[in-house]
Amino acid sequence: MITGATSGIGREFAAHLARDGHDLVLVARDRQRLDAAATEGREAGVVVEVLPTDLATAAGRDQVAARLADPDVAPIDLLINNAGLVAPGSLLGAAPDDLQRQLDVNVTAVLHLTRAALPGMIDRGRGAVVNVSSIAGLLPGRSPSYGADKAWVTSFTEGVAVSLRGTGVRAMALCPGFVRTEFHERARIDVGARRGPFWLDAARVVDDCLLDLERGRILSIPSRQYQALAALADLLPRPLVRRLVGRGRQAKP
Amino acid sequence: MPVALVTGGTAGIGAAFADQLAADGHDLVLVARGVERLAAVANDLSTRHGVAVERLPADLTEPGGRAAVERRLAATPPVDLLVCNAGAQVRHEFLDAPLSELQTEIDVNVSGVLRQAHVALTGMVERGHGAVVLVSSFAGLLPARGSAYGATRAYAIALADTLAPALTGTGVRVTVLCPGFVRTESVRGIPAAAAFRQGFLLLRPDQVARRALTDLRAGRTVSVPGVVYRAVWTWLDLPRRVLRLGARLAGKDRRRRAAPPVAHPRIPAPRSAVDAVERPVRS
Numbered sequence: 001m002i003t004g005a006t007s008g009i010g011r012e013f014a015a016h017l018a019r020d021g022h023d024l025v026l027v028a029r030d031r032q033r034l035d036a037a038a039t040e041g042r043e044a045g046v047v048v049e050v051l052p053t054d055l056a057t058a059a060g061r062d063q064v065a066a067r068l069a070d071p072d073v074a075p076i077d078l079l080i081n082n083a084g085l086v087a088p089g090s091l092l093g094a095a096p097d098d099l100q101r102q103l104d105v106n107v108t109a110v111l112h113l114t115r116a117a118l119p120g121m122i123d124r125g126r127g128a129v130v131n132v133s134s135i136a137g138l139l140p141g142r143s144p145s146y147g148a149d150k151a152w153v154t155s156f157t158e159g160v161a162v163s164l165r166g167t168g169v170r171a172m173a174l175c176p177g178f179v180r181t182e183f184h185e186r187a188r189i190d191v192g193a194r195r196g197p198f199w200l201d202a203a204r205v206v207d208d209c210l211l212d213l214e215r216g217r218i219l220s221i222p223s224r225q226y227q228a229l230a231a232l233a234d235l236l237p238r239p240l241v242r243r244l245v246g247r248g249r250q251a252k253p
Numbered sequence: 254m255p256v257a258l259v260t261g262g263t264a265g266i267g268a269a270f271a272d273q274l275a276a277d278g279h280d281l282v283l284v285a286r287g288v289e290r291l292a293a294v295a296n297d298l299s300t301r302h303g304v305a306v307e308r309l310p311a312d313l314t315e316p317g318g319r320a321a322v323e324r325r326l327a328a329t330p331p332v333d334l335l336v337c338n339a340g341a342q343v344r345h346e347f348l349d350a351p352l353s354e355l356q357t358e359i360d361v362n363v364s365g366v367l368r369q370a371h372v373a374l375t376g377m378v379e380r381g382h383g384a385v386v387l388v389s390s391f392a393g394l395l396p397a398r399g400s401a402y403g404a405t406r407a408y409a410i411a412l413a414d415t416l417a418p419a420l421t422g423t424g425v426r427v428t429v430l431c432p433g434f435v436r437t438e439s440v441r442g443i444p445a446a447a448a449f450r451q452g453f454l455l456l457r458p459d460q461v462a463r464r465a466l467t468d469l470r471a472g473r474t475v476s477v478p479g480v481v482y483r484a485v486w487t488w489l490d491l492p493r494r495v496l497r498l499g500a501r502l503a504g505k506d507r508r509r510r511a512a513p514p515v516a517h518p519r520i521p522a523p524r525s526a527v528d529a530v531e532r533p534v535r536s
Contacts, residue, residue, distance in 0.1 A: 091419065092375050096323075096368060103364055107408075111359060111401065115352055122348070145367060151411030152363065155393075156404035163348050163399040 001025040001068065001076045003055060003113070004083030006033035009132060009179060012202040013080050016210065018044035023074060025049040027064055027083070047074075055083050055109040056101045064109075065116035075124060079117045081110045081153075082132040086146045099145060106149035114160060118169065125168040128213055131157045135177040135221065150175075154219070161218045174209045174220045176200060254304065258282040258332045260313060260322060260369070261339030263294040266388060266435060269458035270336050273466060275302035282307040282332065284322055284339065313339045314357045319365050326372040331380065335373040337366045337409075338388040346399045355401055362405035367412065374416070374425060381424040386465055387413055391433040391482055394489060406431075410475065417474040429475055430465040432456055433482045454481060 002017070004010040005026035014024055018041040026041070028034050031052040041048040051067060053060040068076055084106050087098035114129050121127030133153040134146070157173035164171055178199045205222045212220035221227045257274045261267040262283035271281055275298045283298075285291045288310045295306040309325055311318035326332055341361040343354045370385050377383025393406025413429035420427060435456045461478045468476035477486040 091371065091416065092378060094371070096371060099367060099371060100364065103367060107363060108356070108359060111355055112352065115347070115355065118348060145412060145415060147415050148367075148408050148412035152404045152408040155407035156401055159399055159401060159403055160347055163346055 001027065001064075001078070001117075002080040002082055003027040003064070003109070006030060006037050009176070009202045009205060010080070010082040011037060012206045013082060014041060015044075016203070016206050017078070018046045018048075021046060022078070023047040023049075025051060025067065025076065027051045027053060027055070029054050056104045061104075061109050061112045065112050068113060068116040069120060071120070075120055076117055077121070077127050079113060079127075079129045080132065081113055081129065083109065084132060084134075084149075091145050102145065103149065106146070107152050110153055110156070114156075114171070118160075118164075121169040122164075122167045127168075128170040128172065129157075129160070130209065130213060130220075131171070131173050133157065133173045133175045135175050158218055170213065170216065172209075172213050172218055172220055174205070174212075174222075176205045176222050177225070179205055254278055254280045255333040256280045256282060256330050257334040257336065258284065258309075258322075258326065258373075259336040259338055260284040262336075263287065263290045266430075266432065266458045266461050267336070267338040268294065269462035270338060270386075270465070271298060272302075273459070273462050274334065274336075275299075275304045275306070277466075278302075278304065279334065280305040280307075280330075282309055282325060284309045284311050284313070284325075286310070286312045286318075313361050313365055314341060316360075319360070319368065322365075323368055323372050326369060327376065331376055332373060333377070333382065334384045334386070335369060336386045336388065337369055338386075339365070340388065340390075342402050343400065347401045350401070358402060358405055362402075363408050366409055370412065370416070370427075374420075374427075377425045378420070378423045383424070384426040384428070384469055385416075386469060387427070387429045388465075389413075389429050389431050391431045391477070391486075394431055394477075394486055413474055426469060426472060428465060428469040428473060430461065430468075431475060431477050431482075431486070432461045433479055435461055454479070456482075 002010050002013050002024065005014045005024075006028040010028070014026060014037055018024060023046050024038075024041050026034055026037055026048060027050075028037075029052065031050075034050040034052055038048040038050050051064060053063050055061055055064065067073070068079065085102055087094045087102040089098075091099075110131055114131065117127070117129055121129075131153050134150040154173045154175060157171050161171040179202050200223055208222035209220045255278070257270075257279040259267050259271050259274070259281065262271045262281070263285040267285075271283060271294070275281055281295075281298060281304060283291060283295055283306060285294075291308050291310055295308050298304065299306045309321065311321045313319055313322065326335065339361060341358045343350045343358050345351075345354070347355070366387055370387065373383070373385055377385075387409045389409035390403075390406040392403040393408075393410045395403065410429050410431065413427050416427045433456060434454055435458055456479050464478035465476045475486070477483045
């Protein structure tokens with residue numbers, strides 16, 4: 001299942017996973033774009049379900065959570081919490097409703113859907129959740145509360161990954177940097193020509209992500225440029241501490 | 254007299270903030286759930302320190318309670334110092350925790366903090382002075398460990414990191430407080446705390462609040478009370494601080510150039526650097 005599956009990284013995940021022979025459940029707001037994405041998937045020869053819904057609403061989150069936990073339909077083996085947005089404007093200029101909407105999609109939906117997906121996966125002894133975070137969550141960023149949302153996603157996913165040890169189920173946070181998608185246009189952010197070493201293709205990001213998931217990583221940072229940046233920011237001590245924390249947990253009776 | 258609003262202001266760290274701010278000559282707005290205790294603490298503070306204490310009974314786990322605090326923050330007399338201290342913590346590991354409790358944790362620690370800071374800062378930037386203290390936790394600085402709580406605390410720290418560079422030059426400050434184990438009521442029932450109860454890792458609420466206010470005055474974004482905690486944090490955080498400095502310098506540079514920010518329909522006219530459209534990094 002992929003949320004925000006009709007554009008950018010989400011759409012790339014759908015295409016990649018369909019090529020790999022995964023049946024798909026695509027979640028997005030726009031029915032027409034969902035149908036278009038579904039057609040592409042079916043042309044690749046896989047079964048595609050669509051769930052047109054808005055994750056900023058409680059009803060939308062409940063609907064998707066119900067599909068994830070439903071024991072009577074094809075179980076979800078891989079959940080990709082990709083839907084995300086940034087409220088237009090600066091933090092102080094933003095309308096409270098826009099901020100809440102951003103928070104509900106970037107944070108609340110990830111919490112709900114992860115919580116809904118995991119019990120079934122643990123019962124089955126396999127499965128994975130990929131939460132699309134951002135390199136912004138690792139750096140003291142300047143974007144309006146977006147970096148804070150993504151810091152939550154990264155920290156939350158790390159916590160869940162530790163909980164899942166020994167269950168056969170995995171959780172991983174994907175932390176890309178700048179990716180050429182329509183994300184910035186939607187947020188009405190002028191990012192110029194979108195060229196240079198820090199601009200990545202969505203396809204490249206998805207390839208790297210799925211490779212890192214296979215390797216059992218907790219954090220996936222596509223491209224060497226960003227890996228170097230993240231290491232500089234704070235990753236050097238963090239994995240060490242994470243290991244110590246994990247050991248402490250395992251030692252507990 | 255300056256006005257300080259403290260959420261969860263009748264116990265633990267919140268009460269320590271209220272006491273020190275009153276002693277410092279602040280009028281107070283105290284927010285807490287329990288009406289009787291609120292009255293008792295308010296009376297005590299106004300008697301001892303001779304300040305006006307406004308009582309705002311509100312349950313921040315309820316939407317109505319959070320809305321009441323937001324309304325007060327937008328009202329007069331204006332609040333000069335906001336201490337977002339109220340917090341919620343689920344006692345279960347993530348996989349055992351009921352969704353409703355996880356949601357409450359997010360509502361109080363994430364949504365509530367964002368919205369309160371947003372309302373308060375908007376007024377403060379207009380007035381050209383003010384400060385916000387976000388009470389997070391040392392847990393927010395460490396990799397999370399099976400519960401979703403640490404992530405809500407990492408949120409507040411990252412929020413302060415986002416806000417601090419944006420606020421340079423506005424006369425408004427933000428500090429995030431990251432205490433370790435504190436001798437308060439909320440420690441009870443956490444087994445890990447028992448081990449530290451007698452130890453040097455256990456902090457006193459007054460010590461924590463004092464450190465936060467000192468760091469706020471000194472313009473530090475992150476406040477870590479306690480020598481041992483601070484040593485660990487310094488080790489964890491060194492490269493991050495270099496970046497924070499970089500972000501601040503970049504902010505100054507942008508203001509100096511005074512380039513007109515990208516026009517945006519929601520904001521009629523750019524007020525200051527805070528309104529400059531940022532370039533968030535994309536997920």
